[in-house]
Amino acid sequence: MELLKGKPVADKINEKTAAITEELLSKDIVPTLAILRVGSDPSDIAYEESAVKKAKSLGVHVEKYIMDAKSDESDVLDVLKVINDDENIHGILMFRPLPAGMDEEKVRNHLAAAKDVDGITDAALGGIFTGNVSGFPPCTAEAAMTILKYYGIELSGKKAVVIGRSLVVGKPVAMMLMAEHATVTICHSRTPEEDLKAACLDADIIICAAGRRSTLTEDCVNGKQVVIDVGINFDEEGKMCGDADFEAVKDKVKAITPVPGGVGGVTTALLMHHTAAAAAAYAAMHKA
């Protein structure tokens, strides 16, 4: 089994980001990411802290907009407008899900397209579907693809199974795999267990994006699969784990990403890279 660690992949992206950032700073442009968090979900806060740390090391400035979970939807839209209009902000990370009662679809589509560094607007997502890509892809889906490419995993003509059909990962990563000429099967919560198992056993590549522990079990693999585990879950003891039963699966797959230490760090690296790229695009459009 080959362990597909995220660190070397993230390092390579971070190098590129640091180069862009250095160039921008020399022109007195500070690439800036706004983080919009509504409420105080502990896992959001944990991710935020690590993102802030990573941003700092790369020369990306972060501005936090923290709102009470009981805020009105209209207040969130007002804050988004402020962020959209602020020409010193180049990218926006908005934590989801938003508190119950808010129309998330409406809110996410209020992000300015040029600042949508996590590909959450319908325009960005639609581009992934039509192949007419106009914005940034969702970072997590792109992270899965970047890891596959970094480790030289062949995709063309191969059988890929995507477990999960969310707009954040499952659907976009399925489109990206298909664009690389893989034959793609999308399984989800309504796929009978035996069908999921059969599809996985027949697959060359498996993307776990169900967001549920023990989605990929020992009896789903037979030695030939490359597994990219996008899940971030916690076990009974509060230990972070992916969607795959890592210990049971690891010696029965060709390769697998660990959790933690796999997709997560690459996702953050891509978020920062997108922010720097958005700042560079802004600078190119507004140069004196």
Next chain:
Amino acid sequence: MELLKGKPVADKINEKTAAITEELLSKDIVPTLAILRVGSDPSDIAYEESAVKKAKSLGVHVEKYIMDAKSDESDVLDVLKVINDDENIHGILMFRPLPAGMDEEKVRNHLAAAKDVDGITDAALGGIFTGNVSGFPPCTAEAAMTILKYYGIELSGKKAVVIGRSLVVGKPVAMMLMAEHATVTICHSRTPEEDLKAACLDADIIICAAGRRSTLTEDCVNGKQVVIDVGINFDEEGKMCGDADFEAVKDKVKAITPVPGGVGGVTTALLMHHTAAAAAAYAAMHKA
């Protein structure tokens, strides 16, 4: 084998269309479809003739805009603008592919969203992907789904194989099947022949949308498949046929749509229904 004829499905849609049209005509609104054809492709002309005939029988008016194959792209955009601005036109059917040299992606995205009755703009297609449907779905993809529903074919938890990954049929129909909770495998020109065969043999539902004769052969079916054949091809003798080898396959499937007599007529029926619905929406927005 059950023959899934398109006629009863189309008849049911046409009844609804005629009812909408009658209501609109009583208010002096004539539902109108503009057909934009660039060049003189014989199969375009054949489809146009049948659409005009069908429209007439349903009280839908058709205005033809026929342009020379050597027209400039800017001329086509100018004509589209005239059609978009004409408040007596409610829907647009634009034949594709456009002549070589034209930027089809650019041209199709110039259609006014409200008049995009065949779901060809990125906005309409993106909505199919995100589930945030804002316009009309592509008629052919919707026709495949409508036939499945009419004949009571269960989709939830079933295995569907889509052959073809075009934006016109393959990709949207895959999203629609997934929205109905089917497990979906998308095969395409880069899928190895043995993988296509294995996927089909394992499937409950097969959508043939490759646009190539003999894509679905006898050895791809084993008695349990429901086949929707979207293909419109012609054999050596000039006889219309689908993507499936109908004669060889028909007694080895559970059900199949014939070509002709299957998906095509339902597609036309939906195009007219969308046009009438677009006219009704226009009337509702502009009532005195």
